[in-house]
Amino acid sequence: MLYSSQETIKIDFTHRQSAHCESGVCSNLLYHYDLNISEAMAFGMGSGMFFGYLPFIRINRLPLTTYRCEVGGIFKRVAKRLGCRVHWQTFRSPQKAMDALDQQLALGIPVACRTGGYWLPYFPPAFRFHFNMHNLVVVGKEGDDYIISDPVFPDPERCSRSDLLKARFAKGALAPKGTMYYMKAVPQEVDLAPAVRQGIREVCRRMLNTPGPVIGIRGIRYLAGQVRKWPKKLGEQQALLYVGQLIRMQEELGTGGAGFRFMYAAFLQEAAALLETPRLVSLSRTMTEVGDRWRKFAVLGGRLCKGRASADDTYDAMAALLLECADGEAAVYRELLELTR
Amino acid sequence: MTIEEQLKQILVVELNLEDVTPEEIDDDEPIFGGRFDLDSIDALEIVYQVEQNFGVPMKEMNEARAAFQSIKTLAAFIEDRQER
Numbered sequence: 086m087l088y089s090s091q092e093t094i095k096i097d098f099t100h101r102q103s104a105h106c107e108s109g110v111c112s113n114l115l116y117h118y119d120l121n122i123s124e125a126m127a128f129g130m131g132s133g134m135f136f137g138y139l140p141f142i143r144i145n146r147l148p149l150t151t152y153r154c155e156v157g158g159i160f161k162r163v164a165k166r167l168g169c170r171v172h173w174q175t176f177r178s179p180q181k182a183m184d185a186l187d188q189q190l191a192l193g194i195p196v197a198c199r200t201g202g203y204w205l206p207y208f209p210p211a212f213r214f215h216f217n218m219h220n221l222v223v224v225g226k227e228g229d230d231y232i233i234s235d236p237v238f239p240d241p242e243r244c245s246r247s248d249l250l251k252a253r254f255a256k257g258a259l260a261p262k263g264t265m266y267y268m269k270a271v272p273q274e275v276d277l278a279p280a281v282r283q284g285i286r287e288v289c290r291r292m293l294n295t296p297g298p299v300i301g302i303r304g305i306r307y308l309a310g311q312v313r314k315w316p317k318k319l320g321e322q323q324a325l326l327y328v329g330q331l332i333r334m335q336e337e338l339g340t341g342g343a344g345f346r347f348m349y350a351a352f353l354q355e356a357a358a359l360l361e362t363p364r365l366v367s368l369s370r371t372m373t374e375v376g377d378r379w380r381k382f383a384v385l386g387g388r389l390c391k392g393r394a395s396a397d398d399t400y401d402a403m404a405a406l407l408l409e410c411a412d413g414e415a416a417v418y419r420e421l422l423e424l425t426r
Numbered sequence: 427m428t429i430e431e432q433l434k435q436i437l438v439v440e441l442n443l444e445d446v447t448p449e450e451i452d453d454d455e456p457i458f459g460g461r462f463d464l465d466s467i468d469a470l471e472i473v474y475q476v477e478q479n480f481g482v483p484m485k486e487m488n489e490a491r492a493a494f495q496s497i498k499t500l501a502a503f504i505e506d507r508q509e510r
Contacts, residue, residue: 104486209459332467347485376485384474387467393442 094190098224100234100241104344105153106220108133109236110197111160113222117195118271120167124236129352130166130280131159132287134345136414137300138308144258145215147330150308152345154291156199156218156259160266162287166280170270175262179254182263183246186223189267195234196223199264201255207235207242217259223249281356282425288349289418289425302415309407316400324400325390332386343383346376346414353421362424368417375413382406429480429501436475437497441468453498469494476500482507 098117103109108128115122122130133153140148153159164171176182189196201217202208225232230243244252253263292301299307312331315324350372357365385403388394427435434448443462457472458464472494473484482504484490493503 329467332470344485373485380470380474383470387470390467391442393440 093225093227094193095225095227095232096190096193096195098195098222098234100224101236102239103236104348105133106235106237107156107159107218108348110220110222111163113234113236114195114197114268115163115167115169115271118268119273120271120275122163122277123351123355125348125351126277126281126355127163128159128345128348129288129356130277130284131161131163132284132291133159134288134349135291135300136302136304138304138311139299140311142258144334145330147326149258150331150334152334156220157264157266160197160220162284163280164268166283167275167277168272169268171266172269173264173266175264177262179250179263182253182265183250186265187226189265190223190226194267196265196267197221198223198249198253199261200249200252201257201261202252204248204252204255205233205235205242205244206248207233207238207244215255215257217255217257217261219252277359281359285356285421285425289422292414292418293422302411302418305407305411305414309404309411312400312407313404328386328400328403329390332383332390343376343379346372346379350376360425364420364424368420368424371413371417375410375417378406378410378413382410429504430497432479433497433500433504436472436479437462440471440475451497453501454496456496457494457500472500476504480504480508 099113101109101113101116103112103124105124105128108124108131111127111131112122112124115127128134131154135151135154137151138148139151142149161171174185176185186196186198198221199217200219200221201215202219203213203215205213205219221233221235223231224234224241227243229246231246231249233242233244235242253261255261295301295303298304312328315327319327350369353365353369353372357363357369382403385394385398385406388398389400430453431448434451437443437451437457438446438448441462441464446462458469469490473490477483484493489503493500
């Protein structure tokens with residue numbers, strides 16, 4: 086249902102809070118079109134799991150580490166695997182980008198936007214840093230304010246036109262360039278099982294077989310080697326900055342590296358029932374244990390950064406945990422490939 | 427020792443809070459955004475300590491955020507999870 090007047094547009098959109106913005110947007114948009122898919126299912130089906138340590142890409146002058154796939158990838162793959170038609174658009178002109186948004190809202194269509202986080206006024210100050218991979222859904226307008234279903238917040242939020250414009254055209258690495266996307270057609274009945282199998286197999290292949298040293302399981306092992314060297318190679322001060330960046334990217338962006346592993350574990354549990362493959366339940370447990378190790382790794386790094394490390398909280402200990410994460414994940418992916426043949 | 431007292435102990439000892447003793451922390455005092463100047467890295471340590479000391483995992487950061495409002499809400503969260 087759409088309530089619309091000259092000043093006000095309100096789309097009847099169910100806002101549900103999620104742990105991660107893109108999989109939350111995906112799940113909520115599909116729900117709007119009567120496809121009830123959990124956030125974890127969207128993340129798994131969209132092959133969201135990933136690891137990449139990319140020292141040649143710098144965020145805040147420090148190396149980029151990513152624990153999830155490329156931005157937009159989850160949504161694109163879920164839509165494709167379920168047979169949805171999606172309109173994607175980027176803009177050079179901020180004015181045209183806002184006009185295009187308004188046009189779709191006037192038609193009663195919820196519109197997802199990629200934004201920077203810094204310019205969104207409802208973000209608490211502590212979380213307002215320059216990060217251009219945030220996703221939200223615009224679900225209405227009241228005067229100069231847009232009504233935003235931002236999945237990482239408990240309730241719908243408001244954002245002025247000027248702030249939303251700035252957020253959609255935030256500058257810097259991976260600038261969103263006004264990106265907006267919305268559903269053009271969603272099938273009423275879908276067979277989830279093939280989409281789930283495809284989603285699993287893509288993650289396994291990517292994590293196990295991507296060439297080059299910095300992606301997937303090899304990337305985790307490579308990072309372990311780097312972490313071990315950092316204090317000597319960079320000096321204590323710079324090494325701490327690298328660790329800080331690493332764990333902030335792990336624990337503050339999206340659900341964090343451990344959080345993505347927990348989400349994937351939840352997905353595997355759902356997939357076990359869907360694919361009638363009970364073995365996936367125990368792989369889900371293993372993935373939860375891997376998530377615990379990732380979290381331990383971040384806790385250790387946090388202690389180093391905060392100057393409260395014990396004698397056991399060392400760079401070597403962090404590297405050892407990373408190698409355990411790599412071994413644990415590799416075993417899960419190898420078996421998943423077998424189970425989804 | 428009550429859960430609230432243990433949590434205050436964890437805050438002071440594990441997070442190296444300066445110029446404050448466990449007894450000086452109020453049950454309703456905000457853990458974040460108040461006088462302790464804690465950030466997300468500290469939140470991670472608290473999540474870890476809650477799991478280690480009380481056997482209560484906090485995998486969902488949404489529920490962690492809600493529980494982290496004060497010592498009282500965090501203690502209630504732990505009690506609730508322990509009873510399940």
